[in-house]
Amino acid sequence: MTQVHEPTSKADNSPQTIRILITDKIAREGIDLLKEQMPEAQVDERRGLTPEQLAEVIGDYHALIVRSETQVTADVLSAGTNLKIVGRAGVGVDNIDTNAATRLGIIVVNSPTGNIMAAAEHTIAMLMSLARHVPAANASIKGGKWDRSRFMGIEVRNRVLGVIGLGKVGMAVARRALGLEMQVVAYDPFVSPEQARKNGVEMGTFEEVLTRADFLTLHTSLTSGPQGTRGLISEHELQIMKPGARLINCARGGLINEKALLNALNEGRLAGAALDVFSQEPIRDDETLLQLLAHDRVIATPHLGASTEEAQVGVATDVAEQIVSVLNGGFPRAAVNAPLILPETLKVLEPYMTLLEKMGRLYTQLQPGPLSKIEVTYNGDIASYDLRPLQAALIKGLLESVSEAHVNMINAQLLAKERGLEITEQKSTTPAEFANQVTLRVLSPNGNSSSFIGKPGIEDEHFDVISGAVVYDEPRIVRVGRYWTEFVPEGYILFCRNLDQPGMIGRAGTLLGKAQVNIRHMDVGPVERKPRTRVPGNTTDTALMVISVDDAIPDWALRELSETGDIFGVTVVNL
Numbered sequence: 143m144t145q146v147h148e149p150t151s152k153a154d155n156s157p158q159t160i161r162i163l164i165t166d167k168i169a170r171e172g173i174d175l176l177k178e179q180m181p182e183a184q185v186d187e188r189r190g191l192t193p194e195q196l197a198e199v200i201g202d203y204h205a206l207i208v209r210s211e212t213q214v215t216a217d218v219l220s221a222g223t224n225l226k227i228v229g230r231a232g233v234g235v236d237n238i239d240t241n242a243a244t245r246l247g248i249i250v251v252n253s254p255t256g257n258i259m260a261a262a263e264h265t266i267a268m269l270m271s272l273a274r275h276v277p278a279a280n281a282s283i284k285g286g287k288w289d290r291s292r293f294m295g296i297e298v299r300n301r302v303l304g305v306i307g308l309g310k311v312g313m314a315v316a317r318r319a320l321g322l323e324m325q326v327v328a329y330d331p332f333v334s335p336e337q338a339r340k341n342g343v344e345m346g347t348f349e350e351v352l353t354r355a356d357f358l359t360l361h362t363s364l365t366s367g368p369q370g371t372r373g374l375i376s377e378h379e380l381q382i383m384k385p386g387a388r389l390i391n392c393a394r395g396g397l398i399n400e401k402a403l404l405n406a407l408n409e410g411r412l413a414g415a416a417l418d419v420f421s422q423e424p425i426r427d428d429e430t431l432l433q434l435l436a437h438d439r440v441i442a443t444p445h446l447g448a449s450t451e452e453a454q455v456g457v458a459t460d461v462a463e464q465i466v467s468v469l470n471g472g473f474p475r476a477a478v479n480a481p482l483i484l485p486e487t488l489k490v491l492e493p494y495m496t497l498l499e500k501m502g503r504l505y506t507q508l509q510p511g512p513l514s515k516i517e518v519t520y521n522g523d524i525a526s527y528d529l530r531p532l533q534a535a536l537i538k539g540l541l542e543s544v545s546e547a548h549v550n551m552i553n554a555q556l557l558a559k560e561r562g563l564e565i566t567e568q569k570s571t572t573p574a575e576f577a578n579q580v581t582l583r584v585l586s587p588n589g590n591s592s593s594f595i596g597k598p599g600i601e602d603e604h605f606d607v608i609s610g611a612v613v614y615d616e617p618r619i620v621r622v623g624r625y626w627t628e629f630v631p632e633g634y635i636l637f638c639r640n641l642d643q644p645g646m647i648g649r650a651g652t653l654l655g656k657a658q659v660n661i662r663h664m665d666v667g668p669v670e671r672k673p674r675t676r677v678p679g680n681t682t683d684t685a686l687m688v689i690s691v692d693d694a695i696p697d698w699a700l701r702e703l704s705e706t707g708d709i710f711g712v713t714v715v716n717l
């Protein structure tokens with residue numbers, strides 16, 4: 143391990159100290175930004191760590207910043223017990239196990255635009271170098287030769303540039319190639335022909351682009367799996383490429399079957415290849431790559447696409463800003479594994495996030511047991527927002543007591559799915575009983591509401607409907623089961639049902655007084671919201687008594703309350 147910098151501030155092992163680890167070289171501006179905006183944080187730089195070495199130290203850190211060299215494996219992430227965020231100072235995140243990060247609730251951010259121009263310009267430099275043999279001619283003249291005939295080139299004007307992947311870099315390359323008077327034809331299944339045409343680019347099928355291109359340049363990200371891009375250019379694709387074409391790869395080494403490329407070059411089917419990226423980086427012992435590097439018609443650079451001063455300042459500050467935001471409890475602007483929520487939206491949603499989390503917690507404490515289907519209904523203006531953070535908050539509240547996993551916005555959906563929990567949403571901007579009301583309805587596995595089992599008023603009544611609202615920015619629970627109520631879901635709360643008859647409140651109050659437990663708030667909710675006429679002597683009417691208290695209630699007091707008769711279903715929750 144090469145430790146190029148000692149920790150930049152004095153080591154502090156207190157758990158409260160925010161610690162940020164940087165394991166690849168990033169621009170000083172990014173590090174300065176971290177220190178300015180989080181002066182209390184400890185920022186350490188350590189380079190050349192193997193995944194095993196990184197796994198050993200990562201437990202002490204809250205944030206990790208990498209480029210393409212550090213391998214952030216599932217083991218590294220699992221060892222990051224305090225890790226909240228991994229920042230990739232660049233675009234490609236194929237060196238980070240983002241699935242593992244998602245499962246562990248670790249946010250992964252990148253800088254999607256900071257190095258685009260650098261990568262596009264490097265691609266053009268490779269294109270021109272291939273056309274005019276610049277690297278070989280440079281080596282030749284420096285070797286004391288004056289060899290002009292060996293380095294006969296071709297003009298790129300009027301030649302066809304085939305672009306595979308017309309995303310940010312691909313499009314920037316296309317625009318530059320049009321400036322060089324090339325014809326540009328591209329393949330990208332996710333880009334519309336109209337959008338391409340507006341930029342002077344013709345779209346074609348994969349085969350058309352391969353067969354027409356004089357220069358073929360790759361700009362897709364590297365993905366695995368059956369639909370993935372790994373090995374996108376293999377034996378067959380190289381076979382159908384125009385004879386004498388030239389291939390450029392400034393995206394990811396794994397996009398090309400490098401052995402097949404070596405064969406195509408050796409057999410003279412391709413006139414040249416310019417490679418900035420490789421399946422093994424740095425190249426150590428891969429025989430095919432060593433042969434490609436030694437090949438006359440191969441131009442190579444050591445993954446320099448993003449290496450410009452401008453790009454490095456851009457990506458480092460971009461990622462540093464997001465790290466500061468996340469460590470301060472805010473949201474990143476370019477998360478790879480979390481929904482993008484605008485700050486203005488988040489401000490509106492925050493009290494609802496608290497509400498939904500509390501509703502989930504309240505449900506699991508009142509009604510412990512397995513869950514399979516939940517329907518959430520949003521009524522009022524709130525229904526017009528992006529509600530994904532609210533669903534994540536609900537899942538957090540529901541799963542927290544039944545799962546060891548740290549549930550957050552990143553992994554909530556995944557964890558719910560793993561536990562077979564299906565959540566459906568109903569939205570209506572028409573207000574319900576309250577202006578902005580959220581109702582949670584737990585359904586039985588067959589989709590029916592399993593709300594009330596047994597005769598109303600007996601102890602096995604199920605509380606499978608919970609409604610909440612935000613009143614003056616404060617979350618309130620307004621309905622539990624069939625009872626209307628209103629209380630702030632916070633701290634210890636005693637729930638019980640009582641026969642709807644005089645003397646019940648006094649009985650509970652006296653008992654809590656005897657137990658020295660202070661009542662903060664009390665609400666006795668009827669089954670219907672509207673005032674109604676009590677029928678004297680009707681002993682089946684029940685009400686829900688909700689008593690918020692300052693401290694835990696001793697067991698003997700709860701027992702005594704249950705034994706008084708006419709008060710039953712005594713449960714205490716802690717929200």
Ligand SMILES: NC(=O)C1=CN([C@@H]2O[C@H](COP(=O)(O)OP(=O)(O)OC[C@H]3O[C@@H](n4cnc5c(N)ncnc54)[C@H](O)[C@@H]3O)[C@@H](O)[C@H]2O)C=CC1
Binds near residue numbers: 307362363393418
């Ligand atoms: N050499 C270097 O230093 C740098 C390399 N890169 C790499 O360049 C690549 C492109 O980056 P961006 O343009 O920012 O990404 P991007 O996400 O904007 O564009 C990728 C494009 O590929 C398309 N695509 C996906 N699957 C495809 C397939 N099977 N066939 C054809 N097109 C497909 C997508 O629709 C998308 O338009 C990434 O791999 C990135 O890591 C980026 C910056 C610097």
Ligand SMILES: O=C(O)C(=O)COP(=O)(O)O
Binds near residue numbers: 209233234448449
């Ligand atoms: O941003 C990317 O995808 C790159 O490939 C740049 O990699 P780097 O940050 O130079 O290691």
